[in-house]
Amino acid sequence: MHVQVERSPVRVRWVNPLGYDGYDEPISDFINRIKDDHSQIEVVSLDFSPSPDNLEYRAYEALAYPSLVHLARDCDQQGFDAMVIGCFYDTALEAARELSGETVVLAPCQASIQIAANQCNRFSIIVGQQKWVKQMKDRVHYYGYGDYLASMRSIGVSVADLQKDVAVTTEKILTAGRQAVEKDHAEALILGCTCTFGLHQKVQEELGIPVIDPIIATLKMAEFLGLMKQQFQLSPSRLGSCQPPPEAMIRQFGLFSGPAPIAKSITIDPA
Amino acid sequence: MHVQVERSPVRVRWVNPLGYDGYDEPISDFINRIKDDHSQIEVVSLDFSPSPDNLEYRAYEALAYPSLVHLARDCDQQGFDAMVIGCFYDTALEAARELSGETVVLAPCQASIQIAANQCNRFSIIVGQQKWVKQMKDRVHYYGYGDYLASMRSIGVSVADLQKDVAVTTEKILTAGRQAVEKDHAEALILGCTCTFGLHQKVQEELGIPVIDPIIATLKMAEFLGLMKQQFQLSPSRLGSCQPPPEAMIRQFGLFSGPAPIAKSITIDPA
Amino acid sequence: MHVQVERSPVRVRWVNPLGYDGYDEPISDFINRIKDDHSQIEVVSLDFSPSPDNLEYRAYEALAYPSLVHLARDCDQQGFDAMVIGCFYDTALEAARELSGETVVLAPCQASIQIAANQCNRFSIIVGQQKWVKQMKDRVHYYGYGDYLASMRSIGVSVADLQKDVAVTTEKILTAGRQAVEKDHAEALILGCTCTFGLHQKVQEELGIPVIDPIIATLKMAEFLGLMKQQFQLSPSRLGSCQPPPEAMIRQFGLFSGPAPIAKSITIDPA
Amino acid sequence: MHVQVERSPVRVRWVNPLGYDGYDEPISDFINRIKDDHSQIEVVSLDFSPSPDNLEYRAYEALAYPSLVHLARDCDQQGFDAMVIGCFYDTALEAARELSGETVVLAPCQASIQIAANQCNRFSIIVGQQKWVKQMKDRVHYYGYGDYLASMRSIGVSVADLQKDVAVTTEKILTAGRQAVEKDHAEALILGCTCTFGLHQKVQEELGIPVIDPIIATLKMAEFLGLMKQQFQLSPSRLGSCQPPPEAMIRQFGLFSGPAPIAKSITIDPA
Amino acid sequence: MHVQVERSPVRVRWVNPLGYDGYDEPISDFINRIKDDHSQIEVVSLDFSPSPDNLEYRAYEALAYPSLVHLARDCDQQGFDAMVIGCFYDTALEAARELSGETVVLAPCQASIQIAANQCNRFSIIVGQQKWVKQMKDRVHYYGYGDYLASMRSIGVSVADLQKDVAVTTEKILTAGRQAVEKDHAEALILGCTCTFGLHQKVQEELGIPVIDPIIATLKMAEFLGLMKQQFQLSPSRLGSCQPPPEAMIRQFGLFSGPAPIAKSITIDPA
Amino acid sequence: MHVQVERSPVRVRWVNPLGYDGYDEPISDFINRIKDDHSQIEVVSLDFSPSPDNLEYRAYEALAYPSLVHLARDCDQQGFDAMVIGCFYDTALEAARELSGETVVLAPCQASIQIAANQCNRFSIIVGQQKWVKQMKDRVHYYGYGDYLASMRSIGVSVADLQKDVAVTTEKILTAGRQAVEKDHAEALILGCTCTFGLHQKVQEELGIPVIDPIIATLKMAEFLGLMKQQFQLSPSRLGSCQPPPEAMIRQFGLFSGPAPIAKSITIDPA
DSSP states (O other), rough: OOOTTOOOEEEEEEEOSSOOOOTHHHHHHHHHHHTTOOOOEEEEEEEEOOOOOOOOSSSHHHHHHHHHHHHHHHHHHOOOOOOOOEEOTTTTTHHHHHHHHEEEOOHHHHHHHHHHHTOOOOOOEEESGGGGHHHHHHHHHTOGGGGEEEEEOOOOOOOOHHTHHHHHHHHHHHHHHHHHHHHHSSSSSOOGGGGGTHHHHEEEEEEEETTEEEEHHHHHHHHHHHHHHHOOOOOOSSGGOOOOOOOOHHHHTTTTTOOOOOOEEEEEEEO | OOTTTTOOOOEEEEOOOOOOOTTTTHHHHHHHHHTTOOEEEEEEEOOOOOOOOOOSSHHHHHHHHHHHHHHHHHHHTTTOOOEEEESSOTHHHHHHHTTTTTTTTEEEHHHHHOOOOOOOOEEEESSSGGGEEEEEHHHHTTTTTTGHHHHEEEOOGGGGGGSHHHHHHHEEEHHHHHHHHHHHOOOOEEEEEGTTTTHHHHHHHHHTSEEHHHHHHHHHHHHHHHHHHHHHOOOOOOOOOGGOOOOHHHHHTTTTTTSSOOEEEEEEEOO | OOOOTTTTEEEEEEEOOOSSSSHHHHHHHHHHSSSSTEEEEEEEEEOOOOOOOOOSHHHHHHHHHHHHHHHHEEEEEEEOOOOEETTTTTTTHHHHHHTTTTTTTHHHHHHHHHHHTTTOOEEEHHHGGGGGHHHHHHHHHHHTTTGEEEEEEEOOOOOHHTSSSSHHHHHHHHHHHHHHHHHHOOOOOOOOOOOOOOOOOHHHHTTOOOEEEEEEEEHHHHHHHHHHHHHHHHOOSSSOOOOOOOOOHHHHHTTOOOOOOEEEEEOOOOO | OOOTTTOOEEEEEEEEEOOOOTTTHHHHHHHHHOOOOOOEEEEEEOOSSSOOOOSHHHHHHHHHHHHHHHHHHHHTTTOSEEEEEEEOOOHHHHHHHOTTTTTTEEOOHHHHHHTTTTTOOOOEEEEOOOGHHHHHHHHHHOOOOOOGGEEEEEEOOHHHTTTTTTTHHHHHHHHHHHHHHHHHOOEEEEEOOGGGGHHHHHHHHHHOOEEEOOHHHHHHHHHHHHHHHHOOOOOOOOOHHHHOOOHHHHHTTTOOOOOOOOOEEEOOOOO | OOOOOTTOOOOEEOOOOOOOTTTTTHHHHHHHHHHHHEEEEEEEEESSSOSOOOOOSHHHHHHHHHHHHHHHHHHOOOOOOOEEEEEEETTTTHHHHHHTOOOEEEEEHHHHHHHTTTTTSSSEEEOOOOHHHHHHHHHHHHHOGGGGEEEEEOOOOOOHHTTSSSHHHHHHHHHHHHHHHHHHSSSSEEOGGGGGOOOOHHHHHHHHSEOOOHHHHHHHHHHHHHHHHHHHHOOOOOOOOEEEEOOOHHHTTTOSSSSOOEEEEEEEEEO | OOOTTTOOOOOEEEOOSSOOOTTHHHHHHHHHHHHHTTEEEEEEEEEOOOOOOOOOOOOHEEEEEEEHHHHHHHHHHTTTTTEOOTTTTTTHHHHHHHHHHEEEEEEEHHHHHHHHTTTTTTEEEEEGGGHHHHHHHHHHHHHHOGGGGEEEOOOOOOOOHHTTHHHHHHHHHHHHHHHHHHHHSSSSSOOOGGGGGOOOHHHHHHHHEEOOOOHHHHHHHHHHHHHHHHHHOOOOOOSSSGGGOOHHHHHHHHOSSSOEEEEEEEEEOOO
């Protein structure tokens, strides 16, 4: 173990878990502004069809499962240091982690709350719709952060509409955030949807508390854990519940054999 | 509400969540021996390909997700009273429940522990492989039964081998069961894999404690809840976290539109 | 294990746990409308005296304890498949289960929440009086369903008054139910008193969510588990915490020796 | 509020919750050696019949319920400051508390663990038989002390035999206690049965850790809370879940009207 | 073990954990009115400097840590039966307990909730400022009483102002207390700051529920546990997590060697 | 928010929380090998006296509290992006966080488990002595990771001896680690003391699972969160429980006014 003076760039694959590529460009643009100079980020969407343009429902998430595990395996084969599943439900995270070999797999809910727990003792999550609350709350509890959760507050906006008029969305987030602070005693906010990118700064300035943007949180955490992998060979456990199917069995059934199910891919190279 | 003298048969669809039909006949045979005379049971496997012949891995479960939600929707459209997802991981249960309309969706882990909690205060789950333990334990906790769990004990046998030599498997279950009773103070056993069908009776007689066969537990619970639906119009909630995607949105994206992804189907009619 | 073509009727004893027989007839009438054709149901009240006409207080419940355990033992001796303790406090359930031999003992709170967990992810319980809330909430947590509980809401009506003017009671339940849905995000309701029988249907239709009547839930679950006992020899564990006193010791002290403490008994035979 | 120079003696009623008076004298003798000079202690057993000579089973406890609530009410009417239910199951504690008016009601499990939590961070409970474990563990969790519980270890001796040969019983407790310390990292012990009185001192000296005798713990805590009641008018809440039945209703049904169900009574007066 | 006819007085040291002696006299006066005739109580403040006049902040508490552990050790050396850390945050309780030898160390939060749990099933804690809530709630959960906590309600008054106008403070407590009862279904109140001494009686009378004054609760509990120590040699465990540093190591580093860090000391002798 | 092409170095202060400087050089050397080229790291020890050379006891930790909060405040005044408290007990973490202004404060236990939860579902912590277990386990639970904890295993070595013979220490860790894997089903290991630095690599290679070195985990996480602060103005909340004492009050009492309590300081500049 020694200083990595001339290390290779950390390579992260950001997956928009939809068979729809409408978010690829705006999210690439956003990531381009926040990524580390030394990282190479590939933003992809999946190629399953038909596909909805959002994952607000469990039934929609289900459609993305096969592609996501296939992609996790592909990330390992392509030597990615980290893969991000870009939905705050952390869709198929455990399944993707099982098949990702040496690639670290991350997702926004877990990454965001881990960072928030370094900035405060209680946070609220602002979500688009009440429908999401129970499932996300279960996630937060599953990760162990139930006692940090001041509240979950919905702004009544669907994923598809979050970026339509960012001034309106921001205003709704500010209103919900103020209620979280005043009524629920939240000390920080997490924006509970990857489609709220670009809004956190204003909210943070207006409310004067830490506001976690889930794309920033997850992308930067991916760069961080990717670096840990490069520098300290810290890659996922393959024991116990982390054990993947044996390669022989995968071959026997011809699983995950074709090309990775990627619809569109945008690569942002190191500066 | 009045007595249903001439009621229609309860209709249950049992899903073997694999793109592999090797279990369909033995499970149909087994179900034929345990079903209610008045029930109509359809045993199906899925038609996705390639498919493994077991779901021991999360990555394998992921492959079954799209078909399972599609099938849940189809159950509603075909007027099934109940649908069973035949894997003790309760694969995709929440997602299938979201899309099942008026059909009640069940799965073996939840059904088995609910029945066991009426027969004892502490139970152990006997599983095939250590790999399964963490995930199933999480399920048991998610359903609220963590305090009932005396232990989970593995017999070191893969799904594919459980029915190969039932005498050997039974012996291993007996050994694990005795340890559960003596060391973990289990008061009842649950067999933690649908592929252990046909073995519970001998174990129950030898150990002298209740032993839950997950196929029996889930099929009979499905008949029971199917009857509740017929007699008392008790069908799943469609509010809050149970809210499905709007029909208009499903049509807009052309989702779940083709025929149900059924590979093989065996129907057992009322006697 | 084979199909039970000519099986005997399932026999269930429903116990109104009071030394007061005023509920026996209306509850028999209600049960007559919901029972399975093949079941034989005996509705009994206890013969201890003096007795209150309700069990709203722990001190009242205490008076019913000796009779309830005696009755559990009698159920086994009379060959009942299942016994129901008809109070939503699930009065003396663990004690009765200890002495019930091969008879399965059920009670409304546990049965209702087990069924509700198949219909939704969050439910509220509508109770008669605020006094009941803490005790019932503890029960729900004890059974493991604390995370399913959206809220408990009181309508401010005593047991004795619940059936006085069912239109009034129904209206109060509707009001509390709407608040549970809107403020607490309940997805289903459970009526938290056996004396609310006959009201659930209207509430279910008006609110459009599953509404669990505790008599229906428990009686039907008792028929179901009684059937499981007949068909699969699934009767309660007698190990560990389920171990009853030795017969020799019971005889030595002359316990539970007289006739069963039944005041009044109404039997509903199979159709 | 001022110094109570000439205060009346604290009056505590210790209840052996059996219709059997065999423990009354030895326990009186023991209490006589540990009580405060200023306290007046009445040791009573109940007069229900038939009665077992132990409460190892829930079915036995059930027989004591009516007398215990009646006695709680009587304690209030007789002006006792505190009442103790002398069984480590804390039999009928909540029910007795409901009806005890201004009398504080205590029981050994709760009193012992509260004291132990001031002496250590982890304790083990030594019980007579494995049968008791689940029920007592539930109690400990119900009181909130689940995280303090290092283990529960059984010595395989019935209540009736605990005092037969105290040398043998002490030896068994020492063996179990050493295992609790070495294997379970217990830092203190609680003797989980009131019939182990007189043994704690030797165990404490041999093992060099705090050992809680449940009679000492509960009797002294009762004197303490009785003093708090006298000096600061601190008596039980009568709101919410602590609300007793209205007096009018008790009279209407003629409940708790006869003499207190006391079989035998030994009074130890202030010195 | 035998009756302690001529026992020595129980000796308790009450520590105001500040390098500020302004509370020493009023608290001594208060303690003088509530102490047992046979007890000797020493009220001390610490001699660290600079010191704030309150411990509302964790950063302030930190300043008191070294003196508190030193004092715990000194209590043992001076033969005190019990030591009280007089702040409702229970500042440095675990650390002081580690070094207190045979002296029992208590603090107001733990003592108050233990007593409250004998008087009710749900309590609310009335605190000075919202800032305190999270930390105290964590304490309550740490002690195991999370399920007893109806609510924590702030009256918006700083420690320094609590005794400025007791009529005003009392009025605010009454208002918060009524809300706790009506909205949160509290059955008893705990005053969550040692500087509210002298106010509980009026609140108790007005609201008609038990109201715990933390000084009374802790001082009396200290007398009680001090008595237990004298009479039954019940002193803290020194095993496992209770193990103190070896004396040789303490000497080697010259720790805790000077005089006890006491600024001012008021002794109240037995009557 | 835009790309930080020419950003200033991230500045982290690593605190060895002892008034003893013996670890400063070896830890600086270790940090020099793992730090990011762009970071500036200052390694300091505290200047309180007398001081032990380890923090294995709560009483020792207590001595470091005042300096740690003072140092947190100083970090903010000196413009550090992050401060690390270098002890796996996470000594005074909450108190230091309260006073750290815009500086993020981290500690090894929290940082290590957050990283581990991205690499596995169950981990064990290898500690030096059994004494540490309860306190560290409480920490893990407090952070929410109780369900991830497979076990804590002690190797029976004091802090002072951990680096004496690294071959011996490594062998003991390997033995404990193998038991954690085989008996407790751990999927990864965390080394539960900052004085185990330099050992993780060999353990990781031998056992073939992720092994977290707490210095690496915390230092790299500090660089990561320091970067988040620089790039996204993400600094600690100052609301609710995170609220610091008002500056006016700090000045009024003359608190934290002298020079920072630093004994020795080693600065490692950006490459």
